Amino acid sequence: MEQRDAAQQQGAPAATTPGAQRRVLVVEDDTTIVDALAARLRAEGFLVETAGDGPTAVETAEVWQPDLLVLDVMLPGFDGLEVCRRVQARRPVPVLMLTARDDETDMLVGLGVGADDYITKPFSMREVVARVHVLLRRVERAAQAAVSPQSGILRFGELEIDHAQRRVRVSGQDVHLTPTEFDLLVCLAHSPRAVLSREQLLAEVWDWADASGTRTVDSHIKALRRKIGAERIRTVHGVGYALETPAPATDGG
DSSP, X not given: OOGGGGGGGGGSXXXXXXXXXXXXXXXXXXXXXXXXXXXXXXXXXXXXEEESSHHHHHHHHHHHOOSEEEEESSOSSSOHHHHHHHHHHHSOOOEEEEESSOOHHHHHHHHHTTOOEEEESSOOHHHHHHHHHHHHHHHHHHHHHHTOTTOOEEEETXXXXXXXXXXXXXXXXXXXXXXXXXXXXXXXHTSTTOOEEHHHHIIIIIOOSSSTTHHHHHHHHHHHHHHHOGGGEEEETTTEEEEOOOOOOOOOO
């Protein structure tokens, strides 16, 4: 997790906005990890603050107002899931969670409380930096879509996707999606009924050039199904996923 990542840096996305320093709050109680993360992110041009426990993280987020949180799950005081809940309740902000266990249940809980993405330890610094850039670019795309007069509304039966407002409704009821979940749904909705491979979804939604994160796709699909209805996303085993749409109406005559 050290300088061995430097040679791989060509795989990381470009900086989000040249000249604009984004604020990243790193919340981690392991001083070795937090120091390494802070140093790497500062080298990438980010302004970085750190916190080593849950209460300090919430207080720092409220005062400093970061653009993104890198948040460990296991923390003193109270855990990262509670930090995520409290921070998101006050001001929505992208959250990249760090988890020591490759446990899908933990990942789904994290996504359920407002996290946008997660990385399992041990991780490479290159991967963390890449994920941070991707999440911040997604926020920029959301802001641009909100003011774009060309952003339309997609409807699939009772499912409605509003690009301009980045809102999703099912049977007329608003459904809260994280930015990643929204982008994943839109990606599927642009090719309804077509099967998109995990690798395609990684490239389109996460900007990943390899297939190392297919487990991430699966976890986000599960979280998305819980919110919009499992029947709306079809699994093609060994291939990927497709958005199911209502069958076209036929005339009785």
